[in-house]
Amino acid sequence: MKTRAVSPSRPRDDGQGGWRAGATLIAILLWLLSPGAQGAPARAGEDALPPAAAIASAHPLATRAGHDILQAGGNAFDAAVAVGAMLAVVEPTGSGLGGGGFWLLHRASDGHEIMLDGRERAPLAAHAEMYLDADGAAIPAASIDGALAAAIPGTPAALAYLAERYGRLPLTRSLAPAIRTAREGLPVDAHYLRLARFRLEALRRSPAAAAVFLDRGDVPAEGFVLRQPDLARVLEAIAGQGRAGFYEGPVARDLVEGVRAAGGLWSPEDLAGYRVVEREPVRGEYRGTRITTAAPPSSGGIALVTMLNILAGYPLDGLAAPVRDHLVIEAMRRAYRDRAVYLGDPDFVEVPAGMLLSPDYAAGLRNAIRPDRATPSALLPGIEADPAGADTTHFSILDRAGNRVAATLSINLPFGAAFVPPGTGVLLNDEMDDFSVKPGVGNAYGLIGAQPNAIAAGKRPLSSMTPTFLDDGRRVAILGTPGGSRIITMVLLAALDFQRGGSPEEWVGLKRYHHQYLPDVVGYEPGAFDADEAAALTVLGHRLEERARPYGNMQAILWDRARDRVSAASDPRGGGSAETR
Ligand code: GLY
16 A cells, blocks of 8 residues: 555655755746646546446445445435445444434436535524633533533434435435344444443443443443444434434434433433534635535535645655655645634634635735745744644445435544433434634644634534545546544645545555644644655654544545556555445
8 A cells, every 4th residue: 555655746855954945936837837737648548437336334334325325226416325324323433313414415317416414403492601611611522522512413304405406216215224233133343342441431421322232331341232222213213204203203202302311411302403504615626636526614625625726836845755745734734724713613703715716815825835844833823822633524426327426424522422311212413613712722633713703592513524625637536544633634635645546445444644733733643754854854844743543534435447447445544444346
């Protein structure tokens, strides 16, 4: 598997500080002056059909459920319902009926592209001070653990919406595999056990969560079979009644009663009033590659396009590795700074998307990047702040008609709020922590925010989820990943590799690095930089911190129209599977 360090398209550094900023500047200028520096390649086979369907997800049972639905006559959207529901059952650490997400859709018959916004909403009783104490200080973990941390889920409504508006099969059919697995149970894997240990104390505080996810109050032993009969009943209610099966009637009553009894703010109106929103995806262009990606309330698409717009001004592949890494890191820094300052729920705040997506704006940001020096984040006007890992899940689907789905779904931290309203089996999210609980105070990912992402009744918290399509005229990619604040930079590194002709195996296997403006450090996976690169980046003024463990769980598909080939890959860091059939 190719890694950044051995990429043949990246000339090696010749030793500590052995590259020259002057030569780099000349190379940049020559490239900028060259004709056709950003020309788009010819488009090929746009009316062709893929020779195979492909699904990549974080769990083999979810990938299989999706393919079974395709074989039963469903399209990619029906498969997305089956995969999303199965992940709710088999990967409860990452997503579920108690959470939300973004589904990026491409319908082949008419080219219709839309982002289904099934993001959670703050309850109507939510307010800006709800996680602050009498002195105005943020109460530790109040927005992370327990019923008060949960926003109103969007995933059940999105599953019903997808099936009714875009699918061909009834929910009774597409939800059947998840219902069966919830009832019959499945042995948990090492990932589950590790995260159960991580969230043990919080899970113990919710008796209904502990009864399902722990074994007599403790982390289960390997081989433990996770059975979820209550969740199966809720899935059956959705299968039979659509969204009403979750947001009205007995399930809604149990959810609200359970949340309120545990100190949460939900009301029946919150559930009855929840709606999926169709949003125009964010679009951009990077050196001939069309980017279609997540719109606000995700910050992912805007930040991704901002970074690519900045980087489009450099001949990245002709640069020595440390120079290239430096420029990518500086682009990350600036896009995350803008994320903190400008972004929030577009139904509540004016998001200056036109400005942030403009190549002219990016040119201004690029002009302020010194080729020979890191810009301390403290010198960029913004906000003050602090880090963590994350769960969430992503899957990608391509059917034989050319329909595509890239979906990133979440309950936020592993096991979400670690709270289950009794009798429902529904593990609730802690997505309220994705709001800026207090301007300048970092959330669980160290992400900071300002007024645009302040808590308000009925508002959707800003997200980093970045389901994305890439299309260079010959090749189409469908990809995304979990990983909290690092999602956007993981997608960026994969997009850069797509543009260089890489394969799904290469994108999911890339060694990753990340900068998010604050804290002012470059976090990187072991192996992302060799010793010379690390030394050169340090000389430039970057503070490097090697992460203790790899991160991300990217699921990617490539349809190479020109070669009439479909391939898919699941991140080697996770236990998922990618299958073409
Ligand atoms: N909860 C992670 C995200 O939405 O970015």
